[in-house]
Amino acid sequence: MTPRALSPRSPLSVLVLLPVLLALLVLVMMVAVGIGAVNVPLGDIWHIVLAHLGGGSYAGDPVQDQIVWNFRIPRVVLAALAGGGLAVAGVVLQAVVANPLADPYVLGVSSGASLGAVLVMTLTTGALGGLGVSSAAFAGAVAAVALVFLLGQRGGRLAPTRLVLSGVAIGYLFLAATSYLQLRATPNELRSVMFWMLGSVAGAQWGQLPLVSGAVLGTTVVLALYGRQLNALLAGDESATALGVEVHRLRAALLVLSSLLTGTIIAVAGGIGFVGLMIPHLVRLAVGADHRRLLPLAAVTGAIYLVVVDLLSRTLDRPNELPLGILTALFGAPFFLWLLRRNKSLDSV
């Protein structure tokens, strides 16, 4: 093999890196399922999973079975899906709005979802339960993004700068309403609101997983098909047009897809920050900006990162749980800054 073929930026690298990262993801997920208030050995986890997949029941300790199958596995799977999905949405948005500061929430998804969730949490007395918060968050996210699209377009065209600024403005507007509701909330309500806004997968249930995994895996595959077009967008709108890309149609389609993806994740896991901003940059610095490599590798890296962060969130401060958003930023930010400092190509632009 030539040195080029071995470099992480060669087209072959995805064929090597992707299986390695996928194996690492499976390993990390198994470890995360095993560790907690009760530690379960890997061998037992394996038997429990096989027993349930085989349609039978686990012959061993029923408490272990309950913990692993009903709580930890859905939780770890949801963490992986949320991390992967947010990383993919971040990659796409950074390319589509041509802004390195973009994250999945830049178009107001999180502020809309927060308002929806907080409305349900504070105005009804918990009667609607977990599903109510999810639906309200999703509805809020869709409403906010629809409003941003409406204000960010002119003559049917979505101009990146107007779109981002509309997103920021709508974000502040919704935040004002959310803050007002928070001020009126009881301390208990306030705590759950805070927790929700910082994100958590503690409430994961098997019932949520088909919809979420469908949304995450489906949109990731579709978005990955647009890798070449996303690359062309990096050349600028006019140059991409001259490369045969129908820029305005592509931008609208990608924004709708990535917003639905983000809305689905935020509805079940709250506003997990930083993953969708940091993981795309991290993977881009490592393997370059070719989206055909970047998208799959960012998806798996995001999944690994959030599984690890979730594991830490429930083990660092036992028996308390920390919200994911605190830890994603706490661990991610210093590492991210270190990477930025040592990347020379960022100096010239």
Place this chain on the structure above:
Amino acid sequence: MRLSVDQLDITLDRRPILRDVCLEVGPGEIVGLVGPNGSGKSTLLRAVYRSLRPEGGAVRVDGDDIWTIPARAAARRTAAVLQDVGHATGLCVREIVALGRTPHHGLLGRDGPEDHEAVDRALDECGARPLADRDFASLSGGERQRVLLARALAQRPHLLVLDELTNHLDIRARFELLFLIRAIGTTTLAVLHDLDLAVRLCDHLVVLQQGAVVAAGPVLDVLTPAVLRDVFGVAASADRHADGVVRIVYAADPLALQLVERAAAG
């Protein structure tokens, strides 16, 4: 291999930008589009690379109206090097050049030997092979333009559209690009600010003023002292010198004539 722009009318924000513009670029010809700032040069180029749909008239490449064929098909015929630099951080030179293969693939298309060959050939033609693994952001201005030209050539276009390819480059880099385009030999329509380069590069010139063609034809027929005075506002003349090269010679005070005219008018 032929571009025909036929009675083109373009309006932007209800302001007419181009009126009844006609021009032809024949096979292998290099035609320069010149004119003062705001005369509509870049708008005309946008119509040619299918970014602006005209209100009236048609742009035909190889006989087909470009709006009657899909965007990708149009981009397999026409390639452009434009002034927008995008934000191509994290792409190396080879990846930038490979963007030229975009119109040759649908969503499921994968890179094949044909793509690698087109990219390699384009890199070689533009002398950019030694830069192939460099980060685009680390290149000098002249190197960047050569790489963007290679990207356009990787499209294997019938027509090359260039917008101010030599802007902001030092004089050596300008001449290098000029000779490169002549050597490539693809049918070319180039917007040029620099008249000295335009007369060296082009077979024909088309002069735009306030959205209309005011002169078109072989370089010496077009750049008469009258056109240089009335359109460009300078006292100068273009002549073929003893070495066969057309050069523009400017008067001792190229603006004097304008001052005289203004005094007469005012």
